[in-house]
Amino acid sequence: MENSKRTCTCGQLTAADAGKTVILNGWVHRTRELGGLTFILLRDRYGITQVVVGDKAADDVKKIAAQLKSEYCIAVKGVVAARNEKDINKEMSTGAIEVEAQEIEVFTTAQTLPFQIDEVRQKDGTVVLPNEDLRLKYRYLDLRRAPMQNHIILRSKVTFAVREYLTKLGFLEIETPTFIKSTPEGARDYLVPSRVHPGKFYSLPQSPQLYKQLLMVSGFDKYFQIARCYRDEDARGDRQPEFTQIDMEMSFTDRDEVLTVTEGMLGHVFKETLGYELPVHFDRISWDDAFDLYGSDKPDLRFDMKMQDAAFMADLADFNAFKAGAANASKTIERHKRSGLKALVVKNVADKFSRKNIEALEAVAKTYKAKGLAWMKIDAAGKFEGGISKFYAGKEDEICSKLNAQKNDLLLFVSDEKWQVACVALGAVRKQLGKDLNLYNPADEFHFAWIIDFPYFAWNEEENHWETEHHMFTLPQKKYWDTLESDPGSVKGDLYDLVMNGYEIASGSMRINDPALQERIFEIVGYSRERADKAFGFLVNAFKFGAPPHGGIAPGLDRLVMLMCHEDSIKEVIAFPKNTLAQSPMDDCPSYVDDAQLKDLHIVCTEREGE
Amino acid sequence: MENSKRTCTCGQLTAADAGKTVILNGWVHRTRELGGLTFILLRDRYGITQVVVGDKAADDVKKIAAQLKSEYCIAVKGVVAARNEKDINKEMSTGAIEVEAQEIEVFTTAQTLPFQIDEVRQKDGTVVLPNEDLRLKYRYLDLRRAPMQNHIILRSKVTFAVREYLTKLGFLEIETPTFIKSTPEGARDYLVPSRVHPGKFYSLPQSPQLYKQLLMVSGFDKYFQIARCYRDEDARGDRQPEFTQIDMEMSFTDRDEVLTVTEGMLGHVFKETLGYELPVHFDRISWDDAFDLYGSDKPDLRFDMKMQDAAFMADLADFNAFKAGAANASKTIERHKRSGLKALVVKNVADKFSRKNIEALEAVAKTYKAKGLAWMKIDAAGKFEGGISKFYAGKEDEICSKLNAQKNDLLLFVSDEKWQVACVALGAVRKQLGKDLNLYNPADEFHFAWIIDFPYFAWNEEENHWETEHHMFTLPQKKYWDTLESDPGSVKGDLYDLVMNGYEIASGSMRINDPALQERIFEIVGYSRERADKAFGFLVNAFKFGAPPHGGIAPGLDRLVMLMCHEDSIKEVIAFPKNTLAQSPMDDCPSYVDDAQLKDLHIVCTEREGE
Structure with missing residues (x-):
């Protein structure tokens, strides 16, 4: 031609x-x-x-x-x-x-392919994919498949829409270094040996946190960056050694503004890329309520079914298992003024649920440390039957009225002296039911909500000291500033998570900008001045030169796009991901390198895999 | 309040x-x-x-x-x-x-500052800056200075304008991995030890080259990425361990389209960010002409002053130094059919240039391997004077007419049996004169040009074999495909560089997509199949499944923004750069890490700096 x-x-x-x-x-x-x-x-x-x-x-x-x-x-x-x-x-x-x-x-020309590019479907419509390592070995062919093309194209559109929105608001995209100092806090750092400085190492950032806060000290005021981050975590779940976050930080701001900007950005992204209209504002649920109602700080809100407090039931019968849960026994329960006896009313399924179904749910509850899953059904006559019904015969009216239960409903209970254990276990049952019964509201394909008012400190039982729930630069809410030392357990942080369809997709906080307040936090968590200086000295130092009030957030790009694609692994939205062993079968990475390279870096290996 | x-x-x-x-x-x-x-x-x-x-x-x-x-x-x-x-x-x-x-x-509040944020100027208007390590130690304060604010803001605007333009053309921004396989070709790789796979290493990319080519194999067709790249080079000049490039690749394309897209993108960037109108198309200069006329493959074209061939002068006088240059002695000269006797006519400066001035220029020429810098002036009467004038007395008319020289011009010559040596040396003199005499055209603040038709192979004198001038995936121009093996020295590559104000700011090429042609290149440069397989096997393999014709380019973002800011170091346009020793004085990076971290990584250090 x-x-x-x-x-x-x-x-x-x-x-x-x-x-x-x-x-x-x-x-x-x-x-x-x-x-x-x-x-x-x-x-x-x-x-x-x-x-x-x-x-x-x-x-x-x-x-x-x-x-x-x-x-x-x-x-x-x-x-x-x-x-x-x-x-x-x-x-x-x-x-x-x-x-x-x-x-x-x-x-x-093309050789015989290792797998078909065209979709292969089973009779039931399920798509048959080659095994993961084969897909990753020939990723360049796997990427030719229509779903992968669509995912990668959507991801590109999402990042552009993010930039378009934030740029219009006056945000600056600023690149922060990926060769930084190792601060062995949080997850494990990836290290890079220095050739020029024998024995010294660069670290790859787990996030640009310290640098974006420094940019606020510099006066840049509205920062964002679609930033590559690195965490050397053990292979479990859906993790990648490198991942991407939409990193944001603002000065002269407050929590509401950060949330509003994030809402606006996501609204723009969903509209531009999927033509989907998100609500202008997302619901805000306190951390306490999130556990109390849904048993999770990342509740799936595509269906409503809330858990209820059932403490009143402990007084209605002589059923021992419920006494402990109802009592405000533990410190935790006192703190939250909520009981550890939680109920879930599953509407109109009593006739469909066998004992085997319920045992499967109990197994879920037990995985999350519940001692058991108590249950009873309401029969067609409005009477309790099965499970713990014998204890509550005759109390139908009171219980049904308080729990808003009707004929043919299934009642599930978890009781534990620890409020949070009861919530989490029954919350897991709730989530399972959502999936099993397909309770999702079809008009609510993507459901966002904010979780706010997190506890600031958590008591480390093993090491017997307080530690921060989030990182140490988070601002405690102002009303607790006088009681940080005297009552750490009650302190709430100016912290917020964004959840979507049961996943946490962003986490953020207002930050401390007062060096004195920062020192108090270091002290409460038992950080010596030396340790704090070594890890964060340069940030604390920067705060001595007029640091503005600031805060930010960092939505995870991989997970956001994954959910937009209705996928359940971030590998489906990353062009060249690693497998669960952090390897790339395509280019055989990581791999051995020449001894001369290691010599240049002044290191020797003490072990070789498989030897 | x-x-x-x-x-x-x-x-x-x-x-x-x-x-x-x-x-x-x-x-x-x-x-x-x-x-x-x-x-x-x-x-x-x-x-x-x-x-x-x-x-x-x-x-x-x-x-x-x-x-x-x-x-x-x-x-x-x-x-x-x-x-x-x-x-x-x-x-x-x-x-x-x-x-x-x-x-x-x-x-x-703010402590006493280590330096003033406000600009400090000397009497002559020069801005006084603190020394570099102090600036970098307190980078968060240095960034408060107005020029740094402006640079970082401009950089953000440039990246957005790039994305805006390319997205509109249908380019997809696709993230490629930064944990890749080490291929010890080109510059030194930075390595990351694997914890999970003892003795194995990830490498940080010198560029996304192989991955963007794989994306073309996958059919993504128009790719870009503003990508972080890493090179472990020795500290000299203006280098950073990590830098950023605007990485682009296209399929079903040709050189002209790549150049046009790049021109359009830069035109958009300059207009949106500086309100500066670039020409729609940039001049294209062959690599041969670039050396012949300007003595460089990155000529500064903000002023015209071209070098001229002066071979004719060897016959006009018995001046030995000119004979060798004029003779088509060496292989190189034959190949280019150009002589190694080059002249530069410096207009209207004869009366201003002292012997000392000329000696300074000769020193420049000698730095670039010239044996000397011959010269003569044309006096007010039109006669030659000084330097080598005694050899050419009476030949004024012929010489002035051929070189287009007039009264009061200064004539400079370099003669060398190697054409390229003569060009480079006199080109350096040309560049120096541009600066000394401020020859820059004020209406030509930013001057772009393409350098095309690069030699494909270069003869490695030391190791006695051919190697590729650029990388090995570059496509040789089609007309040389039959003579690759028989006459490698004549082969031109489908390669292009973009130069701006005397800097190379982008480099690119059309790529090989035929595995058989790729094998021929590996053979000519003496790569065994084993070595090629080890380094690039996965790319060559990918080409066996239907690789499209493709090509790309990668403008350097740091340098582009640096020139737009009229700065002469990329450190001025990077928020948190390293110093020339690849250190960050602010966070003391690189630094020693805990032995436990190294143990996790299965490595030990053989040396510690200063010990």
Whole structure:
């Protein structure tokens, strides 16, 4: 072909283009022979166009067409022809036309593929994917699959929409260093040995936290960065050695403004990328309420079903298991003035739930440290039956009225002397029911809420001292400033998490800007001045030169996009992720390196894997 | 103050706001007492507003005002007052007003500063800066200085404009991994020891090159990323361990399209951020011409003064030094059909240039391996004088006509049997003259040009083999495909550099997408299949599954912004750079880490700095 550069994409042509001569570039998605004709589905990231090599095609074109195989990369020159009405494929954007090939050029051929690019579905509609390591080994082919193309394209659109919104508000995107000082607090750091300074190491940031706070000290006022972060964590769950967060920080601000900016940003992102309208403001739920009502600080709010306090039931019968939960026995319970006897009313399922179903739920509750899951059903006559019903026979009216329960409902209870244990266990049951019964509100595809008023300190039982729930730069709420030392357990922090569909997708706080207050926090958590200085000295020092009030937040990009794609692993929205062992099967990474490289870095290895 | 949150910034108020009650937040830039009044210049990143604490102010406000020192971070509540005509300061955006303080709240105080935030100027106007390590130690204060604020703000605007332009063209921003396999080609890699896989290492990318090419194999078609890159190079010049590039790659494209997209992007960036109009297209100069005319592959084109071939002069006189240069002696000269006798005509300076001036220029030429710098002047009568004039007496007409020289011009010559040596040396003289004589065209503040048609291979004299000038994935120009092995020295690559004001700011190429052609290149440069496989196997493998024609480019963001700021170090446009020893004095990085951390990583250090 004289000039094989495309004149349009494979997703572009419509009936209005009939008669035009075009050049298409792309991959052979599929070919088929029919009645002496060869049909080629040609694919690029914009769509698929059907190419026909017909009777009238030149012999050499027919010959090339006959040799084409899946995933050959080719150019086709031809004339756009409208399809007959009956041949129109409404599922393809280009389904109204086909291109009659006049010339075909093969850019490059393709070997036999390790797996099919086209979707393979089982009879029940489930998509069959190759195993993960094979997908990752041939990630460049896995990325050709339509769902992966869509995810990566959506991710790109999300980041642009974030930048567009924040830039319009006057935020500056500022790059912070990824070679920083190791501060062995929190998760494990990844280290980079220095060649120039033997024995010394750079650390890769777990987040730009300290640097974005320094930028506030510098007066930049509204900062953001879509920042790569690193955590050397053990392989469990859906973790990656490197991940990306939408890191934000503002000065001369307050909590409400940070939340409002975040809401506006997400609203813009969802509208621009998915055409989905989020509410202008998200509900705010206190940390206490989140546990009390949903048993989690990241509740799934796509369905309502709240847990209820059932302390009143301890007095209605002589059922020992409920006494402990109802009593305000532990320090924790006193603190929250809530009981450890929690109830869940599952509407209209009593006739459907077998003992086996309930045992499965009890197993869930026990995983979360509950001693058991008490239950009873309300039968068609309005009487309790099964489980613990014998203790409460005759109390139907009082209990049903207080818990707002009706005929055919299932009542579930967890009782524990620790309020939080009861909440978490029954909350896990709630979450499981949401999934099992598909309680999700279809009009509520993406449900966001803020969790606020977190406890500032947590008591470390093992080491017998207070520590901060979040990081040590979080501002305690002002009303507790006088009682930080005398009653740390009651202190609430100016902390906020954003939850979405049961996942935490952002965490943030207002920060301390007063060096004296910062010193008090270090003291309460038992940090010596030396330890604090070594780890955070440069930030505390910076605060001695006029630090503004400031605060921020950092939504996780990977998880946000994952949820937008309705996926359940962030690997599905990262172009080249690592497997659960933090390896890349594609490029064999990590790998051994030359001894000369290590010598340059003044290090030797004490062990080699498998040796 | 009840509520101290700002209602407007310190750069916002004009006479139209007179009478309004406002709250400002910012830093005390300067205070001064005058006639019983206190004037406070309050600064934030948007500007400076003058606050007045007058007679009528409450006593406690006066008291606070009296205690304010530089860089205290404060809130001021007050009423906007228009200044008298004579008091209007036209150099401040808020110079038409001042704010009469009613309340002042000190957010945080500031210790004595290590250096002044305000600009300190010498009598000659030169700005006096603290030494670099002090600036970097207190970088958060250095960043408060107006020039640094402007640089960081401009950098943010540049990156947004880049994204805006490329996104509009359908480019996707895709994040590539920063934990990759070490391929010990090119510069030294930074390594990250793996905890989970003892003895193995991740490497930080010198660029996303291989991954962006894989994205083309995946069909993403138009990729970009503002990407952090890492090179462990020796401390010289203006280098940083981590730097940022605007990484781009396109499929189904050709060189012209890559250049056009880049031109369009830069045009958009300059217009949006500086209001500066770049030409729609930049000049294209072949690599041969760049050396022949300017003695450099990154010529400064803000002034014209081209070098000329002066081979004809060797026949005009019996001047031995010119014979070697004029002869087409070496292989290099034959290849380019250009001589090693180069002339530079410096217009109208003969009467100003002393022997000492010329000796200084000769020193420059010798730094670049010239044996000497021959010269003569044309006097007021049109006669040659000084230097080598005795050899050419009487040849004035011929020489002046061929070189287009006139009375009072200075003629400079370098002669070398190697064409490139002569060009480079006289080119350095040209560059020096540009600076010394300030030859820059003031209407040409930013001058871009493309350097194209690079030699593909270079002969490594020491190791006695061919190597590639750029990387090994560059496409040789098609017309040389048949003679790659038989005449490597003549092969031109489909390579292009973008130069700006004498700096290379981008480098790119069309890439090989045919595995067989790639193998030929590996063979010519003497890469065994094993070595090639180990380093690049996964890319070459990917090319076996239908790789599209593709190419790209990667402008350096740091250098681009540096030149836009008229700075001469990239440190001036990076928020938290390292010093020349790759250290950050602010957070003492790199630093020693706990032995436990190293133990986790299965490494020990063989040496500790200074021990």
